[in-house]
Amino acid sequence: MAVLAVVSVAGPLADDRVLVGAPIWAKPLKFSVSFVAYCLTLAWMLQFLTRGRKLGWWAGTVVASTGVIEMVIITGQVIRGKRSHFNHQTPFDAALFNVMGLTVAVLWLGTLVVAVLLFRSGIADRAAARxxxxxxxxxxxxxxxxxxxxxxxxxxxxxxxxxxxxxxxxxxxxxxxxxxxxxxxxxxxxxxxxxxxxxxxxxxxxxxxxxxxxxxxxxxxxxxxxxxxxxxxxxxxxxxxxxxxxxxxxxxxxxxxxxxxxxxxxxxxxxxxxxxxxxxxxxxxxxxxxxxxxxxxxxxxx
Known part of the structure; x- marks a missing residue:
């Protein structure tokens, strides 16, 4: 995600296309930066698990993997000059958006698993736990x-x-x-x-x-x-x-x-x-x- 953020910043230098009123490379930039912050924070939180560490590792891996799939589709659609979100204009575009919808749902469930494990873990400091x-x-x-x-x-x-x-x-x-x-x-x-x-x-x-x-x-x-x-x-x-x-x-x-x-x-x-x-x-x-x-x-x- 960090590498993609750098690529997205440089993208407009060679590709000045605009899509839905915004520079076409703005979306992968915002999503990649957001994923960097989200996944690093989730990884930091996993350190606090005192129970279910293996399940937490798998949940974190699922979150990271679905994020990669999401960004591959978003970046691929940018290269094609097409909208990645809400796009049902062709069967291929619709299939890609449906995959994105599925990956987002799986990502949400993976984060839910981590949240449940955090509630079950005995974090000694009450303020940190809260x-x-x-x-x-x-x-x-x-x-x-x-x-x-x-x-x-x-x-x-x-x-x-x-x-x-x-x-x-x-x-x-x-x-x-x-x-x-x-x-x-x-x-x-x-x-x-x-x-x-x-x-x-x-x-x-x-x-x-x-x-x-x-x-x-x-x-x-x-x-x-x-x-x-x-x-x-x-x-x-x-x-x-x-x-x-x-x-x-x-x-x-x-x-x-x-x-x-x-x-x-x-x-x-x-x-x-x-x-x-x-x-x-x-x-x-x-x-x-x-x-x-x-x-x-x-x-x-x-």
Missing amino acids: AIRIGAVLGLAGAGVGFLMTQPTPAQRRTPSGIVGAHSVGVPDGGPSMPLTGWSTTGGDLRVPHFVGMHALQLIPLTLMGLVALAVRIPRLRDERTRARLVAVAGAVYAAVLTLLTWQALRGQPLIHPDGATLGAAGLIALAAALGTTAVLRLPVERSGDERTPERATQPVG
Whole structure:
């Protein structure tokens, strides 16, 4: 994936074609970078397994293998100048997209197996256990949003065109979009919650690592229970944000043009985050002989 990312960056130098309103090599670049982050994080999480290590190894191998199949099809379609996603224009294109749908489902199930094993493993540090498990669950939810994109749009039902499914809601794919991400600026875009949800896999554990780093200067964060509670607050807030972004996209609303309802919900989430964090920091610190030092909070055990 790392090599493919480099190739995708160099691709436009020799191939300036545009497909569905975006440089044709943008899709393999974004997918390869995303797979690098996803698989490296999953590999790091597998270190924490204390039970079912062999099953975890096989699940991780399945995730990596399905990712390779996915990228071979995406890159092959780029070379052909064809859409990889939602393409049913020819029997061959439809077969390729069906294979992609199958590999995504298998990848999701492989990640689910890892998540279940993480819940069954006895990770000694409560904050680390909570961060890893919450990140895995939210990552699965974010990946699941991708299945919403495979449904035909109302326009596609009225006028079949060989394209079945879309990431934009309320507007055709390929319209005005944000730089870098390519997310729609005129309608809803399911790629937003899909992206945010999947990368909870990295961001929730990174939140814990930030708390551990701050513990050097903030004594209150040296308490393992405090870190675990703050991770729970972060996970709840992240889940609320993911829900809000999905709701916003399904209403056909661009990320950068929220209406009053979206802003009101975002304000309530921010208030809940502030109140939850304050409540945790005001709880008394319970001292115990088995309290682990913050430096060990993200170290694998077993």
